[in-house]
Amino acid sequence: MNVKKLESLKNRARDIRVLIIKMLVEAGSGHPGGSLSATDILTCLYFHKMNYDPTDPLRDRFVLSKGHGVPALYATLVKAGYLEEKEVMTLRKINSRMQGHPDHFRLPLMETSAGSLGVGLSIAQGMALAAKIDEKNYKTYCMIGDGEIQEGQMWEAFMSAPKFKLDNLVCILDYNQGQIDGPVKEVMDIEPIAEKLKSFNWHVIEINGHNLEEILNALYEADSIKDKPTFIIAHTVKGKGVSFMEGVIDWHGKAPSQEEGEKAIKEILNG
Numbered sequence: 001m002n003v004k005k006l007e008s009l010k011n012r013a014r015d016i017r018v019l020i021i022k023m024l025v026e027a028g029s030g031h032p033g034g035s036l037s038a039t040d041i042l043t044c045l046y047f048h049k050m051n052y053d054p055t056d057p058l059r060d061r062f063v064l065s066k067g068h069g070v071p072a073l074y075a076t077l078v079k080a081g082y083l084e085e086k087e088v089m090t091l092r093k094i095n096s097r098m099q100g101h102p103d104h105f106r107l108p109l110m111e112t113s114a115g116s117l118g119v120g121l122s123i124a125q126g127m128a129l130a131a132k133i134d135e136k137n138y139k140t141y142c143m144i145g146d147g148e149i150q151e152g153q154m155w156e157a158f159m160s161a162p163k164f165k166l167d168n169l170v171c172i173l174d175y176n177q178g179q180i181d182g183p184v185k186e187v188m189d190i191e192p193i194a195e196k197l198k199s200f201n202w203h204v205i206e207i208n209g210h211n212l213e214e215i216l217n218a219l220y221e222a223d224s225i226k227d228k229p230t231f232i233i234a235h236t237v238k239g240k241g242v243s244f245m246e247g248v249i250d251w252h253g254k255a256p257s258q259e260e261g262e263k264a265i266k267e268i269l270n271g
Contacts, residue, residue, distance in 0.1 A: 001213060005048075009212050012079055013043040017241045017268045019075040019085065025261035027092040030100060033238040033251040035072040037176040037209070038143060041234055042076045044215040045141060054082060054109055060138050061111050061127050065120020066145035066174060067101035068253065073110075074098060082109060118151025120144065121171060125161050128169035128229075139223075143172045147179030150188045161229045162201035169229040170222045171202075174209065176238040178249045194233060202231040209234030241268050 016039050024030040046052060050060040064073050071091060077083045090096035097106040101115030112123045124142035131138055148154060161169055173193070181187050190196075197204050203225045207214040215234070222230035238252070239245025242264040245256075256264055 001216060006212055009043055009047055012047050013040050013212075014241075014268060014271070015079055016043060016072065016075040018265050019078060019088070020071045021242075021256060021261050021264045021268070023071050023075065023088055023091045023098075024255040025258055026089050028255055029092055029253075030071055030255050031068040031253045032071075032242075032245060032256065033178065033248075033253075034066060034069040034145060034174065034176060035075075036240045036242065036245065037236040037238050038066075038069045038072045038174050039076075039240065040210045040212060040236075041143065041172055041174065041215055042072055044212060044219065046076050046080050048216060049219045050141065051138070052080075058136060058138050061124070061140040063111050063120045063124040063127070063140065063142040064102055064114055065124070065142055066117065066148055067113075067115035067120070069143075069145070069174070070100065070102050070114075073102070077109060117145065117148040118153040121154060121157040121161075124171070125157050125164075125166060125169060128161075128166045129164055131168055132164070132166065139168045139170060141170045141172065143174055145179070146173060146175050146177065146184045146190060147187065149173070149190045149193070158197065158200045158202070165227040166229045167226050170219070170232065171229065172232045172234055174236055175233055176236045178238045178247070178252060180249075180252050182249055197231045201228055203228050204231045204233065206233045207235070209236035210240055241271055243267060 020035045074088045078085050091098040092100045102110035104110045104113045114120045121142050124140045128140040194204050205218045207218050218232045245251040
């Protein structure tokens, strides 16, 4: 990819991070850690890789299974021109379409409602299977969290997707190492996750989830895989882009104050 395009994506990711912070400060609640860790992946999907047009039945699908990271998705959709910044600033307000987790009924832009951890990959698998049955050419991308892998339903989906040879399904693990109760390794270690998924007959790719070139290369590699789904392990940093949030579990589900928000935005813009 040329330098100009990479710089454009980097700037998009920066702007998305700034808007995430603004939304969370205004809401006074929400999840900055996992929203900031997911930003670079969402940027590559929506601004380069996915064929995305909400009105097109053949569009690629994106399911945010780790629904608490939805501020990153809202901010991405603003920068892509599908939502207004004024509306996303009503995040978590009563009667707002901008719920704290994706709500398909209030906001049909969300492919599905999510937030009950462990459910999204099963829904994404259904979308991918439907495309196979209907002989449609769209792909389904699903982002999951590392703590979410501790849910039993995830393993049913891990087992069944290869059975149906869903090479049109890409699961992306936002592996930021932290969940609400502490480090994933201490709460319920998921390692060796790559070996586990390979043994279930997934095509597994490991990347730096903040390196745009690695993200894009992995997404294109998934296009070349036949007769099995792809699992991308994206090693990320919780709270990426804000020094006092990076790797700190407390920022999993705590919104920054006005002062902290201003400091965070300054860092992001100067990063």
